Amino acid sequence: MRQFDPLPDDATVYRALLRKQWINEDTGKVKADAYFLRANEPGLSVNLASVCSPKQCADLFRKCYGVASLEVGDVRQIGLDVQQDSVNHANLLGLPYREDRLAEAERLAGLLAKQSQVVWQPG
């Protein structure tokens, strides 16, 4: 498998918001719901903004209700990491499973949600 250099702190990644419920109806902000690991999921799937527009990121999915951007440096500041695994894709690593560390999983999901900026929504 091809190895990729570590992403710089100023890199931006996109998280596809696959459910409309992941955006708070009252504030328009991303909810923690968008950032939980599912069982057997090693990391959260994100796309690289350097090679993929928000719309292109959204188009990778059957339904996408928004795209949120995250700065890699901000993600690292809360003890997580983002590792590139293909030309346009990376995994957000270090999140605990809810089954293992429930409070931390909720906390980190909320911190990622706070760092998120919604950069695209369907017209």
Added chain:
Amino acid sequence: MIVAQSTRPSSSPITVTLKRLVDLLEEDETDEYGVLQPSQTAFKLAMRFVVEAYDVMGDRFPKASASTDEEGGIRLTWSKLEPECEVRLICPAQTDQPAYLYHELGDDYAVEREVTVYILLQWLEWLNQA
């Protein structure tokens, strides 16, 4: 729910919260992420928590945002922007999984397990007073 429909304005926090919960039932069964529609277990539990909390709090009951997790459990989120704090109630999809409540204010956060309506009330009042 009948009380909410008959006497509360359509924009009251309890009416909005109940509508958001009921709207979850209108979703597709699944999506690319997992189960989208809430399970009966999760829906009944979430409704019970909301209705019983409203019975005690009345107009102090804050509006919640509702969603499902990938297994059909229901997540209710109560948020406040100033100061930034949050209460999340998670009603699991299956009866053998316990409900839990997460609360956060600044750097302080914790999970309450074995959630009762009384515990939910405590944390919703805490949110109101934060």
